[in-house]
Amino acid sequence: MLVKIAKDRLRKGMFIESVSCPSHEFARRRFLLKSDRDMGAILASSATEVSINLGLGLDADGRQPDAAAAAAAGGPRRAPDALRAEAVRGAVSQSARALRASLGDIVSGQPIDMSSLSRAAEDNAGLWSDSAIIALEVTRLKSKDETTYVHSLAVSGMMTLLARALDMDEETAGLLGVAGMLHDIGKLLIPSEILSKPTALTDAEREIIRNHPEAGYRLLRSHPQIPPVVLDICRLHHEVLDGSGYPLGLRQKDLSTSVRLSTVCDVFEALTSVRPYKRPWTTTEAVNWMYARPHLFDRKMVIRLGSVLVDEPIT
Numbered sequence: 001m002l003v004k005i006a007k008d009r010l011r012k013g014m015f016i017e018s019v020s021c022p023s024h025e026f027a028r029r030r031f032l033l034k035s036d037r038d039m040g041a042i043l044a045s046s047a048t049e050v051s052i053n054l055g056l057g058l059d060a061d062g063r064q065p066d067a068a069a070a071a072a073a074g075g076p077r078r079a080p081d082a083l084r085a086e087a088v089r090g091a092v093s094q095s096a097r098a099l100r101a102s103l104g105d106i107v108s109g110q111p112i113d114m115s116s117l118s119r120a121a122e123d124n125a126g127l128w129s130d131s132a133i134i135a136l137e138v139t140r141l142k143s144k145d146e147t148t149y150v151h152s153l154a155v156s157g158m159m160t161l162l163a164r165a166l167d168m169d170e171e172t173a174g175l176l177g178v179a180g181m182l183h184d185i186g187k188l189l190i191p192s193e194i195l196s197k198p199t200a201l202t203d204a205e206r207e208i209i210r211n212h213p214e215a216g217y218r219l220l221r222s223h224p225q226i227p228p229v230v231l232d233i234c235r236l237h238h239e240v241l242d243g244s245g246y247p248l249g250l251r252q253k254d255l256s257t258s259v260r261l262s263t264v265c266d267v268f269e270a271l272t273s274v275r276p277y278k279r280p281w282t283t284t285e286a287v288n289w290m291y292a293r294p295h296l297f298d299r300k301m302v303i304r305l306g307s308v309l310v311d312e313p314i315t
């Protein structure tokens with residue numbers, strides 16, 4: 001639930017949905033208020049009111065609203081992290097539904113609305129920058145019919161987070177977020193009986209799956225508004241530094257920073273996901289495994305991604 005409060009009632013721990021201020025700094029920015037700097041900036045702005053989200057942070061009186069309500073009703077008091085995980089889970093499944101609709105429109109030949117994709121990527125990145133550990137936990141587990149969408153959201157959030165951690169500019173970080181959402185669109189062109197086949201794939205079926213980057217690239221390139229970096233990531237996110245990746249087998253010198261970043265996030269997300277045939281790896285296990293393969297992955301990016309996604313159990 002969203003409520004508007006006077007800005008002088010702001011407390012750290014509130015989740016800011018919007019600040020009623022034309023200032024560029026807060027335009028379309030959603031975030032968990034954590035720093036004195038952000039608090040000071042809002043107080044110093046011309047805004048008088050701020051909209052806060054009670055599902056994602058403290059209430060208008062600075063309390064954890066759901067926990068207080070549960071205690072008052074005699075129900076079990078739940079840890080703030082568990083409540084937060086529930087809120088993140090809700091936001092992720094809503095975003096997955098929206099992404100399913102957007103990608104479905106693209107596959108069916110409708111024009112791509114880049115500004116709406118950018119906004120969706122920005123909102124998703126906001127969730128990851130406020131709750132990276134919880135978002136990672138929530139997106140590890142995917143139901144069969146939402147796998148591609150939740151994977152794409154997770155990769156998108158990680159790509160923006162990693163871009164910022166590497167001091168890339170905000171415009172690029174935002175574009176990488178969009179690229180993450182679109183990178184596996186080619187999978188939607190694969191018959192579902194192959195994509196989710198429970199038994200071993202034939203060579204021909206494996207080849208169809210390995211063709212998804214090229215198929216996605218061909219689909220997206222028919223839309224002139226898609227930026228080149230998004231096209232590159234769609235086509236090249238399974239390439240690795242020593243040229244043993246696919247579909248083109250490019251080597252390090254031909255892989256841009258953005259493409260290398262997408263590969264690191266894509267592989268990391270796959271390793272840390274719950275799969276029927278393996279337990280999910282922790283961040284540390286995935287980082288160690290990737291770090292030990294510098295012929296495949298950019299080591300600096302692997303370390304930096306690990307540093308923004310440190311393991312912490314949800315209580």
Ligand SMILES: [Fe+2]
Nearest residue numbers: 183184237238
């Ligand atoms: Fe892929």
